[in-house]
Amino acid sequence: MKNNKGRRYAVGVDFGGTYIKMGLVDEGGRLWVRRKLPTAGRSQPEEWIAAVRNAFDEMIKESGVRAVEIAGIGIGVPGLVDFERGFVYELVNVPGWKDVPLAEIMQSQVGKTVRVDNDVNAMAVGECMFGAGREHRNAVFATLGTGVGGALLIEGKLYRGAYSMAGEIGHISIDKDGRRSPQGRGGLEQYVGNRRIVERALRELRRGRRSKIRTLVGGRLDRITPREIAAAAQAGDRLALEIFDFMADCLATAFASLTYILQPEVFIVGGGVAHSGKVLFDPLNRHLRERLSQPFASRVQIVRARLGNDAGTVGAAALVLH
């Protein structure tokens, strides 16, 4: 492997439910060496740390990068974190992780800077440094998935709020009297989260509505995911297009509020549903502009996240290279 002398590198670790993905990333955002370990059998803190530490050593060896050029390790985890201390409060879907001083432990073992953050924050930092946000100083990053994750870039820096919990754009209320959840009423992700989109399709299909969605799952409605709805929409299916239009309008409502509050230069949208392309972004752009007065509408942009599958690892590395 080519090695430019004097460069800075970091190893990014993306802690996913299925895989632990790792990457050696340079300060230009390029990925030099990758690793992918199944999470199963390594999900407990002790074994997880040992596995990551091992892989880290191997990757350095394989890359030929000198130890002195490694600035540190960045870790993105699916849960609540105190970024300042690199302390994991809790990982909602991974048992065994509660109150783990992850940065402290790793740091004492590898002797390098270790930064730990929520995975969505890590992705946002990555997109902002190396992806779609590269040219911007004020951006809102949104990931569409089970929920709606978010992160804010303000004056070139990730904004964390008074107690490190800012950026929860999935809980913006788009309807004062709307659906209840533990986060209040009418929260955005109560309308556009993956499960909600599928529920909406099911409700219509069970009423007997005709749609390509049904064909795409061979009549087995329990197999419907946002992917099939997107495929049907791309093929011009009316129900699927309606669902995307509704989702886009809900997102546009929250984006309009965010625009009036923060006036970002750009919204960067990532996550599974963002791969749907035009069927999402066309109505999203249209509805957002309908919901803004001219001076705001004329200046705001929406773009797709660029880092794709590497967003997690590159983002985690960016926590150190930032």
Add this chain to the structure above:
Amino acid sequence: MKNNKGRRYAVGVDFGGTYIKMGLVDEGGRLWVRRKLPTAGRSQPEEWIAAVRNAFDEMIKESGVRAVEIAGIGIGVPGLVDFERGFVYELVNVPGWKDVPLAEIMQSQVGKTVRVDNDVNAMAVGECMFGAGREHRNAVFATLGTGVGGALLIEGKLYRGAYSMAGEIGHISIDKDGRRSPQGRGGLEQYVGNRRIVERALRELRRGRRSKIRTLVGGRLDRITPREIAAAAQAGDRLALEIFDFMADCLATAFASLTYILQPEVFIVGGGVAHSGKVLFDPLNRHLRERLSQPFASRVQIVRARLGNDAGTVGAAALVLH
């Protein structure tokens, strides 16, 4: 007048529809000399600038402050401003003010730094430096009036957004399918602006509902303002309390979204209706906490703005002393 040597002072100018208020303010936020000129007869840019310049000279003389101790003039205007250039795009309710390079003109005449900003931003800076926001680095400032004005303090600085228009919290949508306005649908101020509150009272009273509000205006419904509704609420009137509860819940919806997005330490609420006290702040606190998950609910505070009638002048001066 006592004059502490080596102090820095600024003159703040609050450009209101009825009065031009001016104040000589020291860097501790104390007001030393006041002036109040009727706006009538001085509303055009040329005469306005001459009047302010005159008053400025007189105030300096009267105060005994040495010219070298005056850091400059800060001006808050009721309209759209480019803060960087001190350029007034337009004052919505004052004809004659369109594309006026106010800072440039004043600066060339008085030979001091001149800063110009929207009056709500100026008040927010004042509250943050010298009032309720003094101990905070992250705050949202809201003024309740005809509309709902807002400003954001982020990491100790007023946040202006990508194109100087951020902080328009009055346009946060609290209902995706709600009232239309040039700013979109369901904007907060479409529900809690002064006129909307009065309309709500009128609707009920015209339906024949009994209420102290009617008595307070001697049966002349066209005389109802938010002040009478507040007075009735403070006297325990049921309709008036309902109106305040509704208003508080609408505000709480927007404040909850702001909390999830920005996680400020504090909301600072000023403007006419904020003088209503408990009848507003009690339900506002309650509804906000209902609409937030525990980690957010337990950390956020709502306080009343402290600068009162001097908020405009002290705030304008703070633009220079900031």
